Amino acid sequence: MQILSPQNARVKEWAGLLEKKYRDKHNKYLIEGIHLVQEALKANADIECICYEIESGIPSELNGVASSSLDVEWIGVSGAVIAKCSDAKTPQPVFAILRKVGGSLLPLLQKENSLVVVLDGIQDPGNVGTIIRSADAVGADGVIVGAGCADIYGPKVLRSTMGSLFHLPVIHGNLSEILPQAKEHGISLAGTSLQAAQSCYAYDFKGPVWLLLGSEAKGLSSEVRELMDDGLIIPMRGQAESLNVAMAASILLFEAQRQRYFN
The missing domain is CATH 3.40.1280.10 (SPOUT methyltransferase, trefoil knot domain)
Structure with missing residues (x-):
């Protein structure tokens, strides 16, 4: 799947997750970067989707898990979408949307x-x-x-x-x-x-x-x-x-x- 427009409805929801009120509203959050995405995959976190810059393709570090994580949606996105969904000065080539999981005391x-x-x-x-x-x-x-x-x-x-x-x-x-x-x-x-x-x-x-x-x-x-x-x-x-x-x-x-x- 591909999403290229920053005006896409899903992209707007993802970008909203940079703010706490929308994280609370949707009960989701956004992680950026290869390392955090790797850790989330290793821990079997509740991942809704993983977005990667379409021009560069899926980062090589994630290539192996891309085929094994069948219940995770992988989406190729444009650089403009990456920029909209990042709060970093230098946006990472990959981000993921996760559902919050409440722990038990x-x-x-x-x-x-x-x-x-x-x-x-x-x-x-x-x-x-x-x-x-x-x-x-x-x-x-x-x-x-x-x-x-x-x-x-x-x-x-x-x-x-x-x-x-x-x-x-x-x-x-x-x-x-x-x-x-x-x-x-x-x-x-x-x-x-x-x-x-x-x-x-x-x-x-x-x-x-x-x-x-x-x-x-x-x-x-x-x-x-x-x-x-x-x-x-x-x-x-x-x-x-x-x-x-x-x-x-x-x-x-x-x-x-x-x-x-x-x-």
Whole structure:
């Protein structure tokens, strides 16, 4: 199949997915680039269609899967269509439309010794994507995204995850409802705090623990802070006042991994 006109009705819907309100309306999102499309195919994500620049043909990296992914529609499109459906300065030669898949909270609550990252009001897309990528890197069990966070289906978040969104459950939810349930299941809620009594290197990450992370500007919201069991500090010998939230998350996650698997 081919679609060459940027005025085509389907193209207009795809381009709309660059905005959150249309992603919510259609329950779909758009990914760009060979790597993200490869990761989506490998993870058997719910792909509606894959569009490639017709002049260049299907990228060689995707040629093998093009024949095996029978339920995915492959569409050749013009450069003008690619440009309309991209928010990047240099549009990629391929993009895909995916249906959103809502994850379930119950497996995270029931998992023995679960390690989960909880995001509270983190608005920077690059930070949200990087935290998801770090959680994937250490084999965390999931990420929970609370109110006020950047949309995980936004183009900048998706690029920052480098495909990690397809590797672990990422769930949206109301933290004031979810966190008390976690406590009822014996899960410790630990978060970074400048008034913390405990170094992250002295904390026991081997049991079930969920890491609470707030925005760089405001930290954790008061509702979430009240539910936190343990405040952690990352010791710093230099003069930097603080760390970027994605970097802080990565340090805590890799310390949890070290204690669990490399101690």
